[in-house]
Amino acid sequence: MxxxxxxxxxxxxxxxxxxxxxxxxxxxxxxxxxxxxxxxxxxxxxxxxxxxAGLVRVRIDHPIAACLDLAARLKDRFGLRFAEVTPSDPASASTTLGIADACAADLERRLSQPDPIILAIGTGRTLKAAVEHLPPMQCRQHRIVSLTGNVGLDGAASIYNVVFSMADRVGAPHYPMPLPVVATSPEERAFLHEQKMIRATLSLAASADVAFVGIGQLGTGAPLVSDGFISEAELEAVRRAGAVGEICGWLFDAAGRIVDCAFNRRVAGAPLPDIATCEVVAVAMGPAKQAGLHAALGTLVNGVITDEATAIALLAD
Amino acid sequence: MxxxxxxxxxxxxxxxxxxxxxxxxxxxxxxxxxxxxxxxxxxxxxxxxxxxAGLVRVRIDHPIAACLDLAARLKDRFGLRFAEVTPSDPASASTTLGIADACAADLERRLSQPDPIILAIGTGRTLKAAVEHLPPMQCRQHRIVSLTGNVGLDGAASIYNVVFSMADRVGAPHYPMPLPVVATSPEERAFLHEQKMIRATLSLAASADVAFVGIGQLGTGAPLVSDGFISEAELEAVRRAGAVGEICGWLFDAAGRIVDCAFNRRVAGAPLPDIATCEVVAVAMGPAKQAGLHAALGTLVNGVITDEATAIALLAD
DNA sequence: CCCGGCTTTGGTCATTTGCTCATCGACCTT
DNA sequence: AAGGTCGATGAGCAAATGACCAAAGCCGGG
Known part of the structure; x- marks a missing residue:
């Protein structure tokens, strides 16, 4: 001994x-x-x-401490490169409150770096709110590329395509996708992707350094339905096929795999950046998005910005 | 602003x-x-x-054998219900270092109990420091009552009256004493104590479950003198009459008896809670307070939080 | 008894941290 | 509007810290 x-x-x-x-x-x-x-x-x-030996116990007496702890556990549990958890306001049912600020702060931090980056951005109400919290900046060194088409079914630009307002605010060159969100057929999609300008933008999206995306729910109030991209019936069919959420239109199942279905073959946007080469951050909170978030973490995305309540629920799963 | x-x-x-x-x-x-x-x-x-800002709290989660032993011997020797001994820093002359943390930890422990208690609190630099180490809490179930008046000679509230800052931090209902620390005469004291609100507070103090008090020294730098409540000459007189220390203004002798003197008849605060019904914890350290602490242990107080060096000295007496 | 492995100790150096100072900018006063 | 004041910020530097390395004990086995 x-x-x-x-x-x-x-x-x-x-x-x-x-x-x-x-x-x-x-x-x-x-x-x-x-x-x-x-x-x-x-x-x-x-x-x-x-x-x-654990003799020294350090405690931070601040609500932030719990959030940072949750963030660390999310990173560990889902193998993420980035996680941020904001305090929940139990009184509010908003699905953007707090995380929009946090997302804006993170965007600002990344954009204020002098080294040029390619920043890809998805669509949705959450990102829209985040961009509205961005302060005006001048950062011409970065490029901002949209991951989704910006043309709705009626030919009007979707108001939730945020690349314009973002680039406007931060003064960076931007690359929207002059495409519908969903093509009418796989053939149209292929044709559109052959266009030179589109190819350049797609290639830019593929080499993005960081991407921010929202998570779309498929239940009641699914944005794909309310924005008219898919019918209730078709959505119900893909849900039965296993789809639990959507990122930039791409439907995925509980294992985080893009579902092989007719709808996904028509999605006109860029493929989601590869998490091996790109930091893909999901920005989402709320019970409706929890299933999708859970499926996407570590598979389709390697970063997350969410709130305390959602983080707790994700870890409890 | x-x-x-x-x-x-x-x-x-x-x-x-x-x-x-x-x-x-x-x-x-x-x-x-x-x-x-x-x-x-x-x-x-x-x-x-x-x-x-007190956001970070470190505590050493290891019972140092020597300190545990000293605490047990203090309890045994002076018949205490509670004793806690923290390590000493031999090089430091601080009279709060360590015990402030320990006192805060003990307060926190008691306040985090769901059963409502009446907590009485004295005054002084040590308790002030302890309260500053308290984390913000919400414990409306408890009541915090001050044992001393909070008005100085000039009418200003004494900064060492800690009931306000404590109640503020822990979010508990609090009962200060809108009284001078020392009345100008025994008659004024009697008159003040007849006031309805004061009587209610006095009665609350008398039924306290636990009380934390500092020990005031009477030698050089006696708080009673530096705060202007007593003249050097008068203090010298009561010292000759046997006074060795002071708790909440009450002068006591080496046997732990409240001295029968003119000054004590004017002390406006509540009588010290009875150690038969209340856990009265003295929080003090340092050679200057040793005599007072020694006299009070087991007579006026039945609990103590002190440091290693003081504990050793007390046991050596 | 000595030897070799193992742990502990003290020295050295790169990294990290806390502090001071000069500068900048915002805000207030006149 | 000009000047002053105050706080915030960043650079540089000295102190403090932690990691690495060599030497010294310490033990069991031979």
Whole structure:
């Protein structure tokens, strides 16, 4: 036996004492060494031991602390590269409150970097709200590319295509997709994708460094239905085929796989960027989006911005 | 107005975030700076703010054998119901270091109980420091009553009356004493105590479940003198009459008896709760308070929070 | 008894951190 | 509107910290 119980206990005792002097009394390791008659290195080891042995408990008394903890657990659980959790306001049923600010803050942080990036952006009410929280900036070094078509069924630009307002605000070159959101047939889609300008934009989207996307629910009030891209009946059919959510029009199942269905073959937007090469951040909250979010995390996206309640629900699954 | 509440709150948000990343996640300030899009110096300031604002609470989760032993011996020797001993920093002359944290932790423990209690609190620098270490809580079930008047000689509220800041932090109903600390005469004291509101508060104090009090020294730097409640000469007189310490203004002798003197007849605060029915905890450390502490232990108080050096000295007497 | 492996200790150096100072900019006063 | 004041910010620097490395004990096995 290399060490007796007593030795170990007294060593922990020493460690606790050193940790106390260091963390509570705020002494330097040199002073502690002098006080305890040890070398500074020994004190360093004791202090280090006191933390690694879990003797030192640090608590942050702020609501943010719980959110950061949830974010760390989300990252760990779903293998994400990025996670941010905002405090929930239990009184509000809004599905953008808080995360829109958080998303805007994150966008701002990324855009204020001098190194040029290609930023892809999806569509939807959540992103729309986020972009509205962006401060005016000038960052011509970045390029912003839309992942979805911006033309509705009636030929009018969809108001939820956010690339325009975003690029407008931040003063960056932008690359919209002059396409319908959904083509009338796979053949039309293929034809459209052959167009030179479209190909350039598609290629830009494929090489995006970071993408922000919303999660579309498929239940009551599904945006695909209310925006007229799919009929209730067809949606019901793909739901029975396993679809649980939608990103930029792409329907996916509970395992995060793009469903092989007639609708997806007509989606005119760019394929979702590969999470191996691109940071794809889902911005969504609320019970309606939970199933879709859960399926997409770690498969279609490797980042998330959500709220406390949704984070808790996701981790409980 | 230089700063709005929102600005300050969001700055604390940021500070909490930085503090969490630094202390809990163990990141370096450089990494945090990069993650939050700030300069390293700003992160340093935020981390520093998070500690100075009391957001970060460190506690050593290890019973140091020596301190446990001292606590047990104090309980045994003085017949106490409660004793807690924290490690000492031999180099520091602070009279609050460590015990403020310990007192805050104990207060928090008691306040987090669901069963409602009446908590009486005295005054002084030590308790003030302890309250500042309390985390924000919501415990409306408890009542906090002050044992002393909160009005100084000049009519201003004494800053060391801690019931306000404490109640503020923990969100509990509180009952201050709208009285001077010391009345100008015994008659004035009697008259004041006849007031209806005062009587209610006095009665609440008398039925307190637990009380936390500081110990006032009578030697150099006696708070009663520096706060102007008693003249040097008068203090010297009561010292010759046997007084060795003071709790909430009440002077007591080496046997722990309240001295029968002119000053005590004018003390306007509530009588000290009876140790037969109330847990009265003295929070004090340091050689200057040792005599008073020794006299009060087991007579006026039945609990103590002190530090290692003081505990050793008390047991050596 | 010596030797080799293992742990611990103290020294050295790169990294991290806290502090001071100069500068900038916003806001207030005159 | 000009000037002053205050706070915030970033650069530089010195102190503090943590990691690495070599040397010294310590033990069991031979």
């Amino acid at each position: 290399a060490r007796t119980r007593d030795d170990e206990a007294s060593r922990l005792d020493e460690a606790a004492r050193a940790g106390w002097l260091y963390y509570v009394a705020g002494k330097t390791q040199d002073e502690i060494a002098q006080a305890l008659g040890l070398s500074r290195q020994s004190v360093q080891r004791l202090v280090s031991l006191s933390t690694s | 230089a700063r709005t509440r929102d600005d300050e709150a969001s700055r604390l948000d940021e500070a909490a975030r930085a503090g969490w990343l630094y202390y809990v996640a163990g990141k370096t300030q450089d990494e945090i700076a990069q993650a939050l899009g700030l300069s390293r110096q700003s992160v340093q300031r935020l981390v520093s703010l998070s500690t100075s």
